[in-house]
Amino acid sequence: MNDEATTYYEDIIDNMSWGHQWIIENFGEKAIPTIGWQIDPFGHSQTMVSLFSQMGFDGWFFGRMDYQDRERRNS
Numbered sequence: 001m002n003d004e005a006t007t008y009y010e011d012i013i014d015n016m017s018w019g020h021q022w023i024i025e026n027f028g029e030k031a032i033p034t035i036g037w038q039i040d041p042f043g044h045s046q047t048m049v050s051l052f053s054q055m056g057f058d059g060w061f062f063g064r065m066d067y068q069d070r071e072r073r074n075s
Contacts, residue, residue: 012048012051013051034058035060036052036059036061037061038063040064
């Protein structure tokens, strides 16, 4: 998983492409994940959501959320 705050989009796409290619070569296409997990993110951007969706992810779990974001989502 990349650091959302300090990377270029091209690097994020290259990183995920390389990772998916490695999975395909070692485990086959059926092993490509559709759900992701970020253990300790520092925020989420709408662009990252769009990129992950385009990369085939259906769901995403994360371990930290800003209290203001949590309040907004719960209202």
